[in-house]
Amino acid sequence: MSTATVHDVITSEDEARALGLAADGLWIAGEVVAARSGATMPVDDPATGRPLADVADADEQDATTALDHAVEVADTWARTPPRERGEILRRAYELVTQRADDLALLMTLEMGKPLAEARGEVAYSAEFLRWFSEEAVRVAGRWSTSPDGATRLLTMKRPVGPTLMVTPWNFPLAMGARKIGPAVAAGCTMVVKPASQTPLSMYALARLLQEAGLPDGVLNVVTTRRSGAVVGSLLKDRRLRKLTFTGSTEVGRVLVEQSARNLLRVSMELGGNAPFLVMADADLDAAVDGAMVAKMRTMGEACTAANRFLVHASVAEDFASRLAHRMSRLRVGRGTDPGVQVGPLIDGRSRDDVDALVQDARDTGADVLTGGEPLPGAGSFYAPTVLSGVAPGTRLLEEEIFGPVAPVVPFDTVEDALETANGTDYGLVAYAYTRDLSLALRLSEELDTGMVGINQGLVSNPAAPFGGVKHSGFGREGGPEGIEEYLETRYVGIKP
Structure with missing residues (x-):
């Protein structure tokens, strides 16, 4: 053969x-x-x-x-x-x-x-x-x-x-x-x-x-x-x-x-448009660890990738700062090179699509905490990116990003978080961080997705049913x- x-x-x-x-x-x-x-x-x-x-x-x-x-x-x-x-x-x-x-x-x-x-x-x-x-x-x-x-x-x-x-x-x-x-x-x-x-x-x-x-x-x-x-x-x-x-x-x-x-x-x-909820009582260190997994697995090119980071207003700035610090320290390069943590996007078109979403968010008032642009040189590399101040209705929040970009959006109440999380045609997976068992159960029941990760940024498991609802x-x-x-x-x- x-x-x-x-x-x-x-x-x-x-x-x-x-x-x-x-x-x-x-x-x-x-x-x-x-x-x-x-x-x-x-x-x-x-x-x-x-x-x-x-x-x-x-x-x-x-x-x-x-x-x-x-x-x-x-x-x-x-x-x-x-x-x-x-x-x-x-x-x-x-x-x-x-x-x-x-x-x-x-x-x-x-x-x-x-x-x-x-x-x-x-x-x-x-x-x-x-x-x-x-x-x-x-x-x-x-x-x-x-x-x-x-x-x-x-x-x-x-x-x-x-x-x-x-x-x-x-x-x-x-x-x-x-x-x-x-x-x-x-x-x-x-x-x-x-x-x-x-x-x-x-x-x-x-x-x-x-x-x-x-x-x-x-x-x-x-x-x-x-x-x-x-x-x-x-x-x-x-x-x-x-x-x-x-x-x-x-x-x-x-x-x-x-x-x-x-x-x-x-x-x-x-496809997916996964929300990542960080409640007021969440362990922020654990939430950031989970966010790195949920966002950066396969350079963000996954239907399960966290697409929208919905963070309680009391901890949103702290969470965004910690996440930006972690993202800025990632080593980007060819996946075969020692120590590389982030590889290229699949092709130049995908890189350009991601950049168009980021630039649209910037044009509507979003702040870039780290990254925000393609990397120079050969290959289809994009800098790991964290954005804050992303306006509701921005394309970045409505479309599947499929790249290493994390928009952070604050919320005030659990009801607000659920309404925003469920306000999409997609329903593959959602993630939520909280130390309140009753709240975790409520989120598990009210998030309109086929899968929910509570205090973990990775839900895929061969022993579990993988799949979504709605347009997912x-x-x-x-x-x-x-x-x-x-x-x-x-x-x-x-x-x-």
Whole structure:
């Protein structure tokens, strides 16, 4: 099997070995194949702007071929004993863990996040494989007697069937593992379309799953620059039974509309506008620690990133000052360099979008406590930024920032904080810091989000259901709920 075609930007044996985990062609039926047209596309290093490798650039026919193979093995795979499916995932967990350093380096090269964060994502990804290896044997139905006693009611679970998975660039390994793990456990076959910016990690995961014993054709990976056309063509295919997507609300809305043609099972993990509430009684040291995690994970390029810091007026100035001090001390650079804490944004367009939001806030009266501008030189770097005095209605508070920018907004009452926090179309996650148990419970109940972090800036956990409400999507990934997204319920009535 061929590995990714590597450019001369690679400077070390470690980088070359990491790139060797990936492939340069489409992953179809367990083999690396070229795109039908022979077209390729570059994968760039966002820290330098230079190409790392070339991969296949698929068209609609390539995607149909991938689905052909997923459909061909669907029935056989669905009948595979749950224990066998679970053992494949367990072996995949062990392989990902063993090769964590190379996988982390590969991710850093194509996405930009610092190596320490990339290692954390690899561990997080592996845990999804382990969690669902255990869930594979826990799928169960029920047996009961009808109320009139005349019939026996048998309820069983069956795999949904061939599934299309569209994954984002910001967590290129974890989002794949979070979808593939439950699908394998449930007995579904898959076509995965990773983001064109970061396909290498997905190719590496596909190879490791094959090494772990996943039969050919169960998992197929198709890379393309023509995402709309390729995904759209698959959604028109009546053999496809499910779509799962992680990405922006705008794209998700289009995919939901397209999926309605064939009434697909759909799960959507979309955008966010996460509030981070700091109450008057909060431990400010702990709140700042949590804010750094909630804001700066993956350079702020996460749907779970804290977007609006709502801080009680009595402590707002102190909190903003402490946060600005911490942000100003972060080391920015290429994620492979020692000591780097903040990598580049994914590309120049993303950097410019973040800067436009910051400049709009400044034009409407916001004060820059630290940062506030792109960093000079190669790569798409943006300075970690803290703003105060941000006016209500500013774009920065209404839109998902997706960058290392923290606007601090004071509030006077709990009611004010809740009204502001909930005053958005999004509802993925909220964070709140307080030492008052009753207040913590109230916030947990009244914040209109799918997830809430109390006194912690990180909520993601493979054993917990991840997902949002409102325009942040529907469906859940992870936890016991995660496998249900890949199962259908069948009822059988039996006359004794």
